Amino acid sequence: MIQTPGQGLTFQKIAPATASAAMTPTIHRTTRTHRFIPPDPSGSDAAQTGRAARVRTYRASASGAVAGRPYADDMSEDAGRAVIADLSRIPNPDAIDRTAFVELGGVEQFVSIRGRSAANPVLIVCHGGPALPSLPSSWIWQRAVEDYFTVVNYDQRASGKSAGSVTEGMDLRVDRYVDDLEELIAWVQDELGVRKVGVLGHSWGTILGLTLAERRPDLLWAYIGVGQVISGPENEAESFGFAMRSAIADQNRQAIAELQGLGDYPGTEPLTMDRIVTCRRWAQYYGGLSAYRSDFAYFTESQELSPYYTDSDLSLIGVGQRATMPQVLPALLGFDARDRTAFEVPMLQFLGRHDWTTPTGPVARWLEHVTAPATHVVWFENSAHLCMFEEPGKFVVSLVTHALPHAAAE
Known part of the structure; x- marks a missing residue:
């Protein structure tokens, strides 16, 4: 999977054809037909193996039984x-587990609402990608x-289950996505009877x-x-620098050559998909x-x-990515919030210490100038870009410790 730094541009990862002797981890060279996949550098058809060849097998214990119940092989x-x-079921009577297609900005978008108690504060997850x-x-x-928290996930326009409503010429401006989010909040306020919500954005989100x-x-x-x-x-510049430093330290001749081939990166040349993919491939390899x-x-x-x-729903992910990238990429690459530092809402930042997909340097420098009713930074020392997956325990503790009190104060 390749993700451009700061934009969360996402593709299935294809392992480099060769790696240095100093770093040769096992790479799963498998793909999904529903993903937008950059060319395999090795040119091998092995990287295009189908889903049927990849069904995972979970072996039973040697005894073949636990508590009198036999395992399948x-x-x-x-x-x-x-x-x-x-x-994942939430069977207690106070729980909420609902899904719906909601019209936002004239587009049907899929919404999921889940929580142990409908009385808990609402947290809307604004996903990455895009798409x-x-x-x-x-x-x-x-x-x-x-x-x-009552957690609300929604598949943004042209994303996931919402990609079924993709039309030619669909409005994919950043402002339109933000308007959709604002309309979603209004819908949640009406449906759940809340006045305010929390928003958790990840990457592009x-x-x-x-x-x-x-x-x-x-x-x-x-x-x-x-x-x-x-x-x-x-x-882009920081991610490239990390990739090049890592490749030089690893004496990885292929990586060095490919990165040098990008010239002055990002430079003044157009940031084509191929250039971005090459930079991301090596930054994420390391x-x-x-x-x-x-x-x-x-x-x-x-x-x-x-x-x-x-499986049918999953196939829509690729549909959304193909519809989204050509229109969204220029706006993503040009996004600049360095001068947007005054806020009237508590601002929390969860940062992976090893994140070179959305490098933390620009965020740390920005935070020095941010003014808000409250600010708090949590560093995830053993994470990169996916701290909710990499350190899930710390992630939930951090939400409860630092976010929940703001919800309770409302």
């Missing part, structure tokens, strides 16, 4: 999904959050969340940025997306076990 992907679906919905993989980290926090502080009890985007150009990992199949493949998405 293996568990199919469908059976695994059924187990997760049962685990990479958070709901399919939310089962990994969100269940504990649902004990304290931080552009929308930050803009809303500046525009409509009256709607929010707090804004939480995870993998915050502040300056697209600065992110742990810039998931700390200490060159491979992050656990993230991309977690969607395959989602109790909330069918």
